[in-house]
Amino acid sequence: MSSGAATKGSPSSKRGVARRIPASRYTSRSWQDLESERLWTRVWQIACTEDCVADPGDYWEYEIGPLSILILRDEEGALHAFQNVCRHRGNQLLEGSGRGLTEVRCRYHQWCYDLKGHLRGKSRNDELAGRPGPVSLLPVSLDTWGGFVFVNPDPDCEPLDEFLEVLPRELAWLGMKDFSCSQFMTVPIACNWKVVVDAFIETYHLHAVHPQMLAIADDVNTPITLYDKHTMFMQPYGVASPRRGGDVSNQEIWEEFVRNLGHRLGLPFASAEEPGPHPPVPEGKTIRDVLVSQIRDHLATLGSRYEDLDDTWIIDDFHYHIFPNAVFNVFAGWYGLIRARPGPTPDESFIDMWNFDLLAADDPDRHPRPEEKFLRPEEVRALGPVLLQDLDLLPNVQKGLQQPGIDTLRLVPAEARIGRMHEILDRYLSPPADQRLPD
Ligand SMILES: [Fe+2]
Structure with a gap:
């Protein structure tokens, strides 16, 4: 070596x-x-591998203690991580893993988010209910290394590369x-x-x-x-x-x-x-x-x-x-x-x-x-x-x-x-x- x-x-x-x-x-x-x-x-912690969410529309729930974090790949191929909760009344959005996602829809009152986490335009039901203005899913920091998806619920954390110290070079x-x-x-x-x-x-x-x-x-x-x-x-x-x-x-x-x-x-x-x-x-x-x-x-x-x-x-x-x-x-x-x-x-x-x-x-x-x-x-x-x-x-x-x-x-x-x-x-x-x- x-x-x-x-x-x-x-x-x-x-x-x-x-x-x-x-x-x-x-x-x-x-x-x-x-x-x-x-x-x-x-x-920073390992949530899953990139292969778990290889294709657009793939999603993976990572649970750690009381936290549930949703990792998904959007239509353009970008990875995102969100706290797995609807901004309306706090219902958990998805469970486990799956494929073919085109939107994230809360089954409690049908609030619907796109794969970048933005609340979609109001439906007729939303209008009738007087749903308030735009809101997005709570972002979780995400980065990848070595084929792994790392997440950190703190949106203001240090970069993953800094957290990993010498390991990427050493391995x-x-x-x-x-x-x-x-x-x-x-x-x-x-x-x-x-x-x-x-x-x-x-x-x-x-x-x-x-x-x-x-x-x-x-x-x-x-x-x-x-x-x-x-x-x-x-x-x-x-x-x-x-x-x-x-x-x-x-x-x-x-x-x-x-x-x-x-x-x-x-x-x-x-x-x-x-x-x-x-x-x-x-x-x-x-x-x-x-x-x-x-x-x-x-x-x-x-x-x-x-x-x-x-x-x-x-x-x-x-x-x-x-x-x-x-x-x-x-x-x-x-x-x-x-x-x-x-x-x-x-x-x-x-x-x-x-x-x-x-x-x-x-x-x-x-x-x-x-x-x-x-x-x-x-x-x-x-x-x-x-x-x-x-x-x-x-x-x-x-x-x-x-x-x-x-x-x-x-x-x-x-x-x-x-x-x-x-x-x-x-x-x-x-x-x-x-x-x-x-x-
Ligand atoms: Fe042992």
Whole structure:
């Protein structure tokens, strides 16, 4: 990799990182209300992908806490976002997603808006009712990056490019915009949305919750980079964790790699097939070299985008948290997005799981319209052991956080990304003294 690369090394932030987190942030209604009032209304967040609203007349409802935001594409192809509410008596206008929209009509009293959000001329009924003069739907800031539609309910917010800091430049090598969404699944879970994010931005729990992963991932030499709001780590793959003390065979590495990341070798996602014996490892080479070579062969079938990159960019995990609630697990040719959204109470949330594949330029399946699938708990099993292990655990964390004695969470250095997220939460929320991060 020659340029635009992620930084390797110890956490790059000059300032200290919060090590103690008040537990009530995860359980109290007052904190959740503060997030509804001061976070979700003022922060850039991923609403959907551009493929969700690819054509004129396509629309998509994005729900976050009590907010409902309507994203639609007008007749000229421009994207707009509005608060999903009629300016008359406050009825919600649309629900879910759909196509072929030519107007937005409120079903309560038939007030009708064009796709740019302007109230249309008065109908005979409007005249009879004495409808007042022009009014428009409430605008929400919208911009796109990497094939995603970002929204911010604050019409006066900073530009998205400024919010994303260095990430667009740093992730340019991946070519995100060219990827296609192969899966979009939502599952409800009995824990706070931050319990979800916390679990997905540290590797400290790997040895305890996902011990099988120690055969193929180095969870110790995982350098963290802290930007201002966002964070990342780089995790080497195809090598065993030092925690295993060198007792891992090539066959074990091969089997675990195929079970967890076989799709990177061109196999079906979460393939149930037995991995079989590992390929021969030439003299002077390692099983990681063999895996890199097989991934390169697979990537070459998709085009030449990654052919000049060093091995780390081919096999390792570049793992990003975009504040507040989006976690990207990035590999060459494939990435997953976990988005956590608050539920109706502090003890509930929704996990949205998106998978994206780079497909060959002539592949007819490129850029499908993503279809959200709501998973039943038993269907999560089909997604592979790692996700299941996390989802089994997290409701227990939420139950533990309810105990009156656990007033503070204590972070270790490997959890620096969690500390940074909470610092930025304080910046948005200006919480009362008893819920602020300790100095
Ligand atoms: Fe995990």
